[in-house]
Amino acid sequence: MKRRVFFVAEDKSKYVSVGYYLARDYQQLAEFGDSKKLPLLLNVQQLQTMAEIIVTLCKALSTNEYYMKKDGDFRMNTTGSYKVARLYLGKQYMTFTYEELRNLAYIMYNSEPNDFLHSRHD
Numbered sequence: 001m002k003r004r005v006f007f008v009a010e011d012k013s014k015y016v017s018v019g020y021y022l023a024r025d026y027q028q029l030a031e032f033g034d035s036k037k038l039p040l041l042l043n044v045q046q047l048q049t050m051a052e053i054i055v056t057l058c059k060a061l062s063t064n065e066y067y068m069k070k071d072g073d074f075r076m077n078t079t080g081s082y083k084v085a086r087l088y089l090g091k092q093y094m095t096f097t098y099e100e101l102r103n104l105a106y107i108m109y110n111s112e113p114n115d116f117l118h119s120r121h122d
Contacts, residue, residue: 040089046074
């Protein structure tokens with residue numbers, strides 16, 4: 001089974017893995033992982049929402065403003081106390097620094113959300 005992995009953090013502790021998930025009826029999902037937390041699995045709609053707001057989220061972090069977007073179980077928001085953004089899926093969450101979000105925005109900018117999930121190399 002082929003997967004594409006993109007490292008978001010410079011130290012490679014955070015990643016995005018895109019592939020088919022046997023346990024979820026072979027759906028294509030984006031797995032956001034962190035070396036210290038369980039991974040979060042985003043579907044196409046959630047990934048599309050993320051792609052639409054990621055630049056706005058980066059701007060909010062750089063100007064120390066609060067921003068939040070919610071779509072069902074998916075939510076992203078800035079946190080003023082640590083100057084990070086959080087990606088929530090239900091009660092689980094993962095944090096991103098400004099630099100990590102910029103890396104993720106670059107990855108998403110260079111791949112349309114559907115292309116990001118539908119590998120050109122399969």
